[in-house]
Amino acid sequence: MNKAVVFWSGGKDSAMSLYKAGRDKNLHVTGLVTIFNYEDGKSSVHNLPEKIIEEQSTQIGIPLYKMWVKIAATNTEYEEALLKIYKNLKKEGIDTVIYGDLFLEDMKIYRENFAKMAGMKILFPLWKIDTKQLMEEFIKCGFKAIVCNVNRAILNENLLSRPIDQKFMDQMPLGGDPAGENGEFHTFCFDGPIFQNAVNYHTGSKHFYSCDLYFDQQLSTRRFCYIDIV
Numbered sequence: 001m002n003k004a005v006v007f008w009s010g011g012k013d014s015a016m017s018l019y020k021a022g023r024d025k026n027l028h029v030t031g032l033v034t035i036f037n038y039e040d041g042k043s044s045v046h047n048l049p050e051k052i053i054e055e056q057s058t059q060i061g062i063p064l065y066k067m068w069v070k071i072a073a074t075n076t077e078y079e080e081a082l083l084k085i086y087k088n089l090k091k092e093g094i095d096t097v098i099y100g101d102l103f104l105e106d107m108k109i110y111r112e113n114f115a116k117m118a119g120m121k122i123l124f125p126l127w128k129i130d131t132k133q134l135m136e137e138f139i140k141c142g143f144k145a146i147v148c149n150v151n152r153a154i155l156n157e158n159l160l161s162r163p164i165d166q167k168f169m170d171q172m173p174l175g176g177d178p179a180g181e182n183g184e185f186h187t188f189c190f191d192g193p194i195f196q197n198a199v200n201y202h203t204g205s206k207h208f209y210s211c212d213l214y215f216d217q218q219l220s221t222r223r224f225c226y227i228d229i230v
Contacts, residue, residue, distance in 0.1 A: 001028050002121065004096035005065065005089060008032035010048040010056055011187040012138055012145050012164065012179070013100035013126060018060070019141065019194050020125040021098050027123075030094060032057055033065045033085060044069070046148055046186045047226040052201060059195045065089070079114065086118040096121040102129060102181055131179035135169055143192030147185050149226040152208075154184045157225040161203045183222065188229050204228030 004027050006018045014032075021029050034053050035044045042049050050066075057064035067085045069078055086097070097120050101108050108124060115122040126134065138145075145164040150157055154176060162168055164187055169178050176184050191198035210223045 001026060002096045003028050003030050003092075003094045004098055004123070005029065005031040005033050005094055006098045007100070008034045008053070008056070008064070009046050009100070009186075010034070010043055010053050010189065011046055011148070012135075012143065012189055013102070015143055015145070015189040015192060015194060016134065016138055017098055017100040017125050018062075019143075019192075021123070022194065024125075027096065027098075029062060029098070030092075031063045031065050031089075032060070033067060033089075033097070035067045035069060037071045038068055039071050046188065047207075048148065048188060048229055052188070052199070052229055055199050055201075056189075056195075059197050059199055061196055082114065083118055086115075086120050090119065095119075096123060098123045098125065100124075100126050102126050102131065102134070102179070131177050131181055132169075135164070135178045139165060141193055143189060144198070145187040145189040146203075148188040148229055149186040149224060151183050151185065152223045152225055154182075157206055157208075159185070160206060160225065160227040186226075201229050204230055 004021060006014060006021060006029055008014045018029060021027050036042065036050060037044060043053055054064060065085060067081050069081050097115060099111055099122065101124050112122055147159050147162045150159055154173060172178060180186065190201060205228050206225055208225050
C-alpha cells in the first residue's frame with residue numbers, strides 16, 4: 001500500500017480528490033499539503049487563512065504539511081519550496097502525491113515531470129471527469145461548500161458565500177463551467193463524508209484584486225473578488 005498526501009486547497013476539487021483516494025485500497029492517505037503565502041498567511045488562489053485550513057485538517061483527522069512561498073514567487077522559488085516538501089515527505093515514507101487537476105494538460109505534464117525528478121509517484125483521481133458529473137457527485141455525497149472567490153469578468157461578487165448546490169449550478173452563465181474549471185470561481189469546503197465534524201466559520205469582508213495570468217499562451221489581466229473566511 002502506497003502512503004500518499006493530497007495537495008489541499010481547501011476547496012471542492014481537493015475534497016473530492018481526498019474522498020476518491022480514500023476509497024482506493026492501494027492508497028493510505030497520511031497527510032494534506034497546502035501552499036501558503038508568506039505575506040498574508042493565506043492559501044494560494046483560494047485565500048483561506050492558515051487557521052481555517054488547520055481546522056479542516058483537524059476535522060478530517062489527517063496531518064497538515066505547509067508549503068510557504070511568496071505571493072509573487074518565481075518559478076525557481078516555487079520549485080525549491082516544492083522540492084523541499086517532497087524530500088520531507090520521502091523521509092516519512094510517503095511516496096505518492098495526489099492533485100485535483102481535471103483538464104489542464106500542460107499543468108499535469110509539469111507536475112508529472114517534477115514528481116518524477118523528485119522520485120515521487122503522482123495521481124490525478126479527477127482527471128478528465130465530466131465537470132457536471134463531478135459536481136453532481138460532490139453534492140450527492142453530502143459535501144457542503146460555499147463560493148469564496150469569483151472571477152468578476154464572469155460572475156458577480158454577490159455570489160460570494162453562496163452554497164454550492166443544484167440551484168447554484170443551474171444559475172451558472174451560459175458557457176460557464178459547472179466546476180469553475182475556467183477560473184470562474186473557487187470554493188471553501190466545510191463539511192462532508194471526509195469530515196468528522198463540520199468546520200465552524202464566519203464570512204467577513206469582500207476584497208477586490210487583479211493579477212496577470214497566462215491563458216491559452218496569452219498574458220491577460222484577471223479581476224477577482226474573494227470573501228474573508230474566519
